[in-house]
Amino acid sequence: MTPLLASFDPPYWLSTVIKVLVVGAVVPTTALILGVVFLFKIMSWMQSRLGPQEAGPRGLLQLLADGVKFIQKEDIAPNGADLWVFKAAPLVVLSSTLLLYVALPASAHLVVEDLDVGVFYVLAISSLSVIGVLMAGWASANKYSLMGALRAAGQLIAYELPMVLAVIGVVIQAGTMSLNGIVFAQNGGAVFGWTGIGNPYILTQFIGFFIFIAAVQAELTQPPFDMPVAESEIVSGYQVEYTGFRFLIFFLAEFATAFVFAGIAAVMFLGGWAVPWLEASSDWYYVLGPAVLFAKVMLVSFIIFWVRFTYPRLREDQLQSFAWKFLIPLALVNIVATAVLKVVF
Amino acid sequence: MTAVSDPSQLSDLIAEATDTRVNLDFESEGMTLNMGPQHPATHGTLRIVAKLDGEQVISAEPICGYMHRGYEKIVEVRTYPQVNALINRIDWLGSFANEVPFILAAEKLMGVEAPPRAQWIRTILFEMSRVANISLFLGDFGLQLGGMTAGFYAFRDREHVLNMIESATGGRFHPNFDRIGGLKDDLPKGWIADSHVAMDKLLAFCDEMEDLLVGNEIFQSRTRGIGVIPADIALNYGLSGANLRASGIDWDLRRDGCPPGLVYDQADWKVWTHPDGDCFARTWVRLQETREAAKIVKQLLDTIPAGPVMAKVPRIIKVPEGEAYVATENPLGEMGYYIASKGDLVPFRVKIRSASFNNISILPWVARGAYVPDLISILGSLYFILGDIDR
Numbered sequence: 001m002t003p004l005l006a007s008f009d010p011p012y013w014l015s016t017v018i019k020v021l022v023v024g025a026v027v028p029t030t031a032l033i034l035g036v037v038f039l040f041k042i043m044s045w046m047q048s049r050l051g052p053q054e055a056g057p058r059g060l061l062q063l064l065a066d067g068v069k070f071i072q073k074e075d076i077a078p079n080g081a082d083l084w085v086f087k088a089a090p091l092v093v094l095s096s097t098l099l100l101y102v103a104l105p106a107s108a109h110l111v112v113e114d115l116d117v118g119v120f121y122v123l124a125i126s127s128l129s130v131i132g133v134l135m136a137g138w139a140s141a142n143k144y145s146l147m148g149a150l151r152a153a154g155q156l157i158a159y160e161l162p163m164v165l166a167v168i169g170v171v172i173q174a175g176t177m178s179l180n181g182i183v184f185a186q187n188g189g190a191v192f193g194w195t196g197i198g199n200p201y202i203l204t205q206f207i208g209f210f211i212f213i214a215a216v217q218a219e220l221t222q223p224p225f226d227m228p229v230a231e232s233e234i235v236s237g238y239q240v241e242y243t244g245f246r247f248l249i250f251f252l253a254e255f256a257t258a259f260v261f262a263g264i265a266a267v268m269f270l271g272g273w274a275v276p277w278l279e280a281s282s283d284w285y286y287v288l289g290p291a292v293l294f295a296k297v298m299l300v301s302f303i304i305f306w307v308r309f310t311y312p313r314l315r316e317d318q319l320q321s322f323a324w325k326f327l328i329p330l331a332l333v334n335i336v337a338t339a340v341l342k343v344v345f
Numbered sequence: 346m347t348a349v350s351d352p353s354q355l356s357d358l359i360a361e362a363t364d365t366r367v368n369l370d371f372e373s374e375g376m377t378l379n380m381g382p383q384h385p386a387t388h389g390t391l392r393i394v395a396k397l398d399g400e401q402v403i404s405a406e407p408i409c410g411y412m413h414r415g416y417e418k419i420v421e422v423r424t425y426p427q428v429n430a431l432i433n434r435i436d437w438l439g440s441f442a443n444e445v446p447f448i449l450a451a452e453k454l455m456g457v458e459a460p461p462r463a464q465w466i467r468t469i470l471f472e473m474s475r476v477a478n479i480s481l482f483l484g485d486f487g488l489q490l491g492g493m494t495a496g497f498y499a500f501r502d503r504e505h506v507l508n509m510i511e512s513a514t515g516g517r518f519h520p521n522f523d524r525i526g527g528l529k530d531d532l533p534k535g536w537i538a539d540s541h542v543a544m545d546k547l548l549a550f551c552d553e554m555e556d557l558l559v560g561n562e563i564f565q566s567r568t569r570g571i572g573v574i575p576a577d578i579a580l581n582y583g584l585s586g587a588n589l590r591a592s593g594i595d596w597d598l599r600r601d602g603c604p605p606g607l608v609y610d611q612a613d614w615k616v617w618t619h620p621d622g623d624c625f626a627r628t629w630v631r632l633q634e635t636r637e638a639a640k641i642v643k644q645l646l647d648t649i650p651a652g653p654v655m656a657k658v659p660r661i662i663k664v665p666e667g668e669a670y671v672a673t674e675n676p677l678g679e680m681g682y683y684i685a686s687k688g689d690l691v692p693f694r695v696k697i698r699s700a701s702f703n704n705i706s707i708l709p710w711v712a713r714g715a716y717v718p719d720l721i722s723i724l725g726s727l728y729f730i731l732g733d734i735d736r
Contacts, residue, residue, distance in 0.1 A: 049501070232385045313563070315716060315718045
């Protein structure tokens, strides 16, 4: 514990309240940032159009205006809907997102809970959202919703596996499952004895990075894996009956999850909150860590959203065969290679 | 059936019977999915009643008529110039092409012929509307398969053509420019040079689309081998246009039966066909057609003859008694007007043969056994305009 935080030792209830407030504030903020920067600005730039211009300076407040609009809308539930399940579903999805933020470290001490099994926790929690999606699809009493939910369930389960397998390579190399431990291992690592830039695992685990990003893309149900919400086929799938505030929660959860997955990718493959030329134990990271992490998250998000705006979508069975016949064997090969090299060197 | 006296035995039997029925229900009961009339993939108000088994389509039936505007009846109380304004709205993405066969049919009945300059400009505008129409198809098909960006690029680059159409005719979407005996006006100053530039931009757009969409591996896996229409089936269902040529049948009304009044023989161009007959073939043929159309425009722009754009026709147009049918190769396929005249100010009866109605009629045949996402590929690649189906 550094001297700065050593003097600050709040009681349990206070620290819990602070943690809840931090997560509660960070989730909508990150969703807002990703929404404005990528969905509005970068997307319109890539598609050679202007994007929102009127609300706020250069249209930057458009998403806030949209949010206000969503909150004002009537909360409609379809006639045949299973009311409780229908209303709870977005909250289940959002809670999975909130829980993901708990483990994301913004510096050695700026983390809500520094878990020893952080990687394991993140991967386990991320599959919670599928329950919410299934609830939404089933309770909406809509055929499109049901198809979307079933597609989502199949897809999320299929892509959990390559994601886990992709991460195992990193865990083997770092020798720890703690997210902070992985950052320290990268910061203090060496590439063939050269310690110039530490050892960001994207250099050795580039296959893992590729698989992880592909799986994240599928987990987020973004193109080319967006069949659960394919608007031209099943009209936004499980979201089709949701209006107003509940739709907003789905939207928030989607973008906040994109942010946190980009953050986990940054932590595991790009060196997380640390920069190569500064020791990871330095006190500078209290201020520098969040900024560095944010920059890396934006970089990973750019890749995620770039793919999203460019590619058409696969078909459901093609997606499954891509996962089972290509990504998983590749990930297994990667694990074997990593393990062998770890023993050899 | 024997009598059952023991109540426990009875309950067993009931349970067994219920089990059987439930199992039967699971076996046989599919899901009926009603796509449309308000569905993003139907370009408007087409309704498709699809019977599904899981995600597989057992049968799909298109139900049209939600946009029926009764043109064939309305034109019976409209004079010929008024009809011209009305039929612009049939295939609203290639409006000028709708006017031409009607005007040509009326000219045929009246025995007038437009001066050469008018014929040239007619052909140029015809091909421009083809470029505008099909370039939007390329983007829209990408959009339906989930590639958002292609759609926006198509809207962006189609604007170059629409600008040229607008500056010549005054109407961006609905020109109403063709007249019996010629055209409403001559071309504005500088239009030819500007059109060259616009066509170059569209050719670049085609290259971009080939890179971004048609060459994309995901796009190909979504379209290759999907919705295959063999040549004989295509002929039996009366397909026309690119849908027919994608099945390997080399038939194009611009070359094989171009009505007098259009000057396709003055340009050097090629009819593209593809042997596969699948969704990819249809897209690919349309892509090549857009290029060919741009080339036709560029060639004709250089050879426009001088002269008037209007022949001598009476101020009040009365079409003499008789019947005439003229069909042209419109962006969507063969479009023809059968005009029956009794020598009046208004046509006695007009039968409109529009391409999309026939093209969509093959949907039940081709959709059988496809998956729901494939249904979208098939619908998109058959390419119909609702106004062209329902009229």
